[in-house]
Amino acid sequence: MKKSAKRERFLNVALELIHKKGFKATTIRDIAQQLNFDVANVYNYIDSKQSLLETYLFSIQDEFHDSIDLVLGSTHTPKEKLRLVISSYIQITAKRPFEQALLANEWRNLKEPRLQVFLNRREDYENKVKTIIKEGITKDEFRKVDIEITTHTVMSSLRWVYLSYINPQSKINAEIIEQELTDFILAGIVKT
Amino acid sequence: MKKSAKRERFLNVALELIHKKGFKATTIRDIAQQLNFDVANVYNYIDSKQSLLETYLFSIQDEFHDSIDLVLGSTHTPKEKLRLVISSYIQITAKRPFEQALLANEWRNLKEPRLQVFLNRREDYENKVKTIIKEGITKDEFRKVDIEITTHTVMSSLRWVYLSYINPQSKINAEIIEQELTDFILAGIVKT
């Protein structure tokens, strides 16, 4: 699949539609209509409806991995590492809120064997966060929290953020999200 | 619709199936097959596929509202109120993890006008949490956090908990979830 301006537009329109209606509820005919062209023409842009979803999900998943790998490879303290992970997570979300929404809500619609690949990769990411938290506890920077629970909680705390970037009438100032969220999460973990 | 033992079983089997496959992906034929009876027989238990989803969602949504109303009507301090809300939220989740999963993932499949009712009611709940946080700030028990962001974060921190009650191979001890989560959330809010 090439990357032309037309294809770029196609992918964006389809993405917003899938976000709005949900993947299953969005038909190829819906996408075609939204773009004002024939149903069959959709297949000049994609191989299948499934592959379309895969494109979105694996692309943004890769970006998340790249960013956390950068942090993991650094020499910062655990506290600084966690702060950086939160920061980069929010930055990616700000840049690609719709794909992040799919990541949160539509991954179930993947089919095997790609679903398994996706889930393994997601677990990888969680394990990387876990590593940071473990290191923080070992180095006595973090309280002796339950690692499983804390990892889940940290991840979940971040998962709603895309909403404030998608919804234009959101009263939430996107700029202060990072500060507030970082404060909140670190307060729950860091030793005082 | 009556409440017989057979209907009870039907609702439970359908619920787990819908949770596992997703609402859209679960067909009436899937449900029938899982129960080992004919497709048409399903309609002796429900009016429509839609109404089935509504049954689950509004039922557990009501329970959440009842429990937070109890807390709001009490004379506790904001900190104690928040602790009670978290506690009752987790208890409901523990009792009805599959319905909680639908609440988190499948509400989009509701159709108008019921979708609007659901969303208004969900906003109501969030506003009730907001009220507690506001009160905590006013009474100087909580830090001067951003109310919108904090409410979202608190709610999101709780939304993953059903996983540990559904997944039997979860390494997470269900008993300590409440303690850890309460600690985490309060640490992010309470003034020290």
Place this chain on the structure above:
DNA sequence: TATTTACATCAACAATTGTTGATGTAAAAT
């Protein structure tokens, strides 16, 4: 200039979907 490429339309398919009507039967209520 000749040819490949990207984008577009039309018609049609096979499969899957939620739902209904007709009909039956055993148990419960009258």
Place this chain on the structure above:
DNA sequence: ATTTTACATCAACAATTGTTGATGTAAATA
């Protein structure tokens, strides 16, 4: 004893679905 109720089966519907093959055209490439 009779009638209603709860639960069950069978066959069939109309609508919607993802996808394909045949065909066209304008622009980019050779």
